[in-house]
Amino acid sequence: MTATDADHAADHVVATRTFYDAVAEDYAALFRDSLAAMPLDRALMAGFAELVGEGGRVADLGCGPGRVTAHLASLGLSVFGLDLSESMLAIARRENPGLRFEQGSMRSLDLPDGGLAGVVSWYSTIHTPQDELPAVYAEFRRVLAPGGHLLLAFQCGDEPRRHDRPWGHPVALDFRRMRPERIAALLEAAGFTLVQRTVRAADTDQGESTPQAVLLARAATG
Numbered sequence: 001m002t003a004t005d006a007d008h009a010a011d012h013v014v015a016t017r018t019f020y021d022a023v024a025e026d027y028a029a030l031f032r033d034s035l036a037a038m039p040l041d042r043a044l045m046a047g048f049a050e051l052v053g054e055g056g057r058v059a060d061l062g063c064g065p066g067r068v069t070a071h072l073a074s075l076g077l078s079v080f081g082l083d084l085s086e087s088m089l090a091i092a093r094r095e096n097p098g099l100r101f102e103q104g105s106m107r108s109l110d111l112p113d114g115g116l117a118g119v120v121s122w123y124s125t126i127h128t129p130q131d132e133l134p135a136v137y138a139e140f141r142r143v144l145a146p147g148g149h150l151l152l153a154f155q156c157g158d159e160p161r162r163h164d165r166p167w168g169h170p171v172a173l174d175f176r177r178m179r180p181e182r183i184a185a186l187l188e189a190a191g192f193t194l195v196q197r198t199v200r201a202a203d204t205d206q207g208e209s210t211p212q213a214v215l216l217a218r219a220a221t222g
């Protein structure tokens, strides 16, 4: 599976891939064990897993080093990861040899219509320009079976935060914050029914500086 020509033409996709290729090892080291210290995030993932059902086929889109993919697998899901960044995927495969990880773009997935019971996008739409979000959510909806579940995490806010030269690497990228009510409206326009919207305070012990949102939505059955 490869990113499409359209993706290659999109500057932000190239910038995102370049950024994560550069920081992959540092990012993986920083976040490797962080879920263990985040019981509320794990609770939301557990609820998602229960709704999807044991063995349900799930895609972790924008999986990075695979830490969330591995956690979802430990909850009994039949999950695979997908990411733009080959460096991230190399870490994911190295650290989770029993799981499948593929290169691709969530803007144009090489997956059939309606084949998944669940989609997870854990902080992976945070580099997507606002005007492209409807197309991304439509793609999530397309690959989900009617009644399938989407779990979407992102930072709350209005202003993007630019990360320049992270860990000294010569790259930079905007981290976009979003308003949960606006994202909920976009999901409903894309054919989802909102199930739950949670916003928790920033966990400064984890380096967070803004409230964090997780939306759980169900693909419409009609």
Ligand SMILES: C[S@@+](CC[C@H](N)C(=O)[O-])C[C@H]1O[C@@H](n2cnc3c(N)ncnc32)[C@H](O)[C@@H]1O
Pocket: 013, 016, 017, 020, 031, 061, 062, 063, 064, 065, 066, 067, 068, 082, 083, 084, 085, 088, 104, 105, 106, 107, 121, 122, 123, 124, 125, 127
């Ligand atoms: C902030 S990291 C989150 C990684 C992982 N979900 C986690 O929580 O550790 C964002 C990831 O999304 C990926 N990503 C961003 N846009 C993407 C796209 N259009 N298609 C696939 N992956 C994408 C990046 O390459 C990066 O690995």
